Amino acid sequence: MATSTQLTQVNTRQVLRWLAGHLRPYRWRVAGAVVALFVASGAWLALGQGVKYAIDKGFMGDHPGILNQAAVAVLIICILASLATYCRFYLMTWLGERISADIRMQLYGHLLHLSPSFFSKVRTGEVISRFTSDTAILQTVVGMSLSMALRSTVTFTGALILMATTSPLLTLCVLLAVPAVLVPIRILAPQVRKYARLSQDKIADLGAHIDQSLHEIATVQAFNAQSSEARHFDQRVADAFAVARQRIHYRSLLIGLIMVLSLTAILLIAWIGARQVFSGSVTPGELSAFLFYAIMAGGSVATISEVIGEVQRGVGASERLLELLASPVDIADGKQELASLNQAPALHINNIHFAYPDSAPLFENFSLSVEAGETVALVGASGAGKTTLFQLLLRFYDTQQGNICLADQPIASLKLSALRSQIAIVTQESVVFATTVMENIRYGKAEATDEQVIEAARNAFAHEFIEQLESGYATQLGERGIRLSGGQRQRIAIARAILADRPVLLLDEATSALDARSEKMVQQALSSLMQGRTTIVIAHRLATVQHADRIIVLDKGKIVAQGRHEELMKSDTLYREYAELQLLS
Secondary structure, three states, rough: OOOOOOOOOOOOHHHHHHHHHHHHHHHHHEEEEEEHHHHHHHHHHHHHHHHHHHHHHHHOHHHHHHHHHHHHHHHHHHHHHHHHHHHHHHHHHHHHHHHHHHHHHHHHHHHHHHOOOHHOOOOHHHHHHHHHHHHHHHHHHHHHHHHHHHHHHHHHHHHHHHHHOOOHHHHHHHHHHHOOOOOHHHHHHHHHHHHHHHHHHHHHHHHHHHHHHHHHHHHHHHOOHHHHHHHHHHHHHHHHHHHHHHHHHHHHHHHHHHHHHHHHHHHHHHHHHHHHHOOOOHHHHHHHHHHHHHHHHHHHHHHHHHHHHHHHHHHHHHHHHHHHHHHHOOOOOOOOOOOOOOOOEEEEEEEEEEEEOOOOOOOOEEEEOOOOOOOOOOEEEOOOOOHHHHHHHOOOOOOOOOEEEEEEHHHHHHHHHHHOEEEEOOOOOOOOOOOEHHHHHHOOOOOHHHHHHHHHHHOOHHHHHOOOOHHHHHOOOHHHHHHHHHHHHHHHHHHHHHHHHHOOEEEEEEOOOOOOOHHHHHHHHHHHHHHEEEEEOOOOHHHHHOOOOOEEEEEEOOEEEOOOHHHHHHHHHHHHHHHHHHHHH
């Protein structure tokens, strides 16, 4: 995934520091989990002493009473360890779920403030993959893997101390075996991390392909491209499986090597210990306790080796999440609020220079003034810069030079929320969300009452068809408003703009998807709406330009003519040609 800022190297320590920052608000739950962890580990370690006491004092000493007491003590220890394990598991799992939720909210909040230029370079499916699969991996790491790693570390340390008090010689043998166990961890863990990261990238690629093909399923089926899409998908699945196979290979090799080395070491230590029993250096109970601790220590090392694989997967997932969080918000928020506007403001575009990333300049020394309450229509061929002007006015992009002023204030100095709260927009491709009609229209003004929403729908001539839907205003419209026709979606979008009631209107041919009857009705609604407002319209219809106070003819980022329709038809060849091909067609 291409982002403007990438973290080229993220190590395990950085990831743990990042996770620690998310754990800090829940420090008391973390403390409870740590206490439960120590209690559980201590209880399991105490079992070794119970075994030693039962064998040396009860079994070898031929004292059945002591044996009974030891059995009761072991049972109590097991119950205490089980209760502590429940608390540890519950708290750590809760923390994993909570942190995963917090990270998702943090990521979503960050993405909502990134400009459209960021999303023009990334695929939605890949971003979704980072939200779902990567955060799920982190949830597992925090909720289970870290807990298991801490438990195993405490158990290994405690077992090592108790082994040292039992037999220094055998403990020395254990310590000599530890480096042999750590060697495969050192060599193979980076490979596990590498392929874990690659595996997540391949899964994200799958998600992006699914998102794209299913969203455009009508086009896929219309061109009989199902087989082609399936082949592309099969290839991506094969690539993902090949990378996953490498990750599984290295992780399995890591676990297998550690197990064989650990078991070999325990077997060697048991042989040495048996020789010491024969020589009388240690008692059978001490050897049993030592082997009990050695097995616990070996099991802890094996668990740590397995958890390291999960932690490395977590590091790989965290790299991808941190890349998203590191993506800069390239549209800097201004600091000034906009004074309350008692009337429609004027718009002044002053000598701006603008080019899209990696593209030739579109606007060079471009200026345009729209007076307060004026309706200006923009006409021109595709690529002339009409939609780009809208994006600059809304600060989806910033100019490289020059400035744009709203009510005599440079928009770059205004808070984005203050600027955009003055502008209502209706795009040519109407945006309808997968929720109810009521909520779609209310998107223009979150605090609007149901009555205000219905009134806006009436003014957009949408009320009649909404009432005919199965649940009226409570009807779920489906993803991207799939249950509505193009004209119906357009009227929902117009109702949203009417409800917003903002002093500046940006209309990207707001009636382009309507039939003749609906267009006439909506034109009446828009004419009423534009009264007393500063309006810029991207025009593709004759009816639109005839209502405009002024028409601006754009060609390759330059104003080549301006005036009213009748004037331009007589004086400007480019406009007349455009009108005959487009507006009058």
